[in-house]
Amino acid sequence: MQPLDQVAPAFRDMAHQIVWASVATVDRDGRPRSRILHPYWEWDGTDLIGWIATVPTPVKRAHIEAHPEVSVSYWTPSHDTCSAECAVQWHLDDDTCRAVWDKFATAPAPVGYDPLIIPMWSDGPTSDQFAVLRLAPHRLRVMAGTVMTAGEGHPLVWTAS
Incomplete structure (x- = not known):
């Protein structure tokens, strides 16, 4: 296992190159549901925080109320993968929504985009129809595709103590 300051920047960089992630929630009966979302990750040298701009659907609300955890998984055709297991919290207040909107609107491509493109x-x-999910990872995994396809290197893994 590696320290957070080694894994978090590698995770953020790979996630921001891949952009779109499968994000899984769990319903009250323990059944998972995955959807494709577009997280934005911030690393300040100490903490890694993820932000997802999303529509606060009744299904997402119910799942997060029942189980405030998500699994976030990224993959490329070259088999680069990274994943984050996270505590998740809704942020519906105007200040946070504006701040996260601005993060996406001002970030460089490909992770940045104009949120107004969403009708x-x-x-x-x-x-x-606009809400924010805040992700606080407790486990990260980053693996270059060459680890699997050529046996080169090893995955980076961090787990909160």
């Missing part, structure tokens, strides 16, 4: 968000970050 449901045409009213901006204070729309009732």
Whole structure:
């Protein structure tokens, strides 16, 4: 297992190159559901925090209320993979929604984009169709595809103590 300051930047860099992730939640009956979402990750040298701009659907709300955890998984055709197991929290307040909207709007491509391209968000970050999920990882894994395809190197893994 490696320290967070070695794994978090590698995770963020790979995640931001891949951009789209499968994010799984779990319902009240323990059944998982996956969806494709677009997280934005911030590493400040101490903490890694993920942000997801999303529509606060009844299904997502119910799942996160029942089990406030998500699994986030990225993959490329060359088999580069990274994953994060995270505690998750809704942020519906206008200040956080505006701040996260701005993170996506000002980040460089490919992770950055104009949130106004989403038709449901045409009213901006204070729309009732726009909400933010905050991700706090407790486990990270980063693996270059060459680890699997050529036996070169090893995965990077960090788990909170």
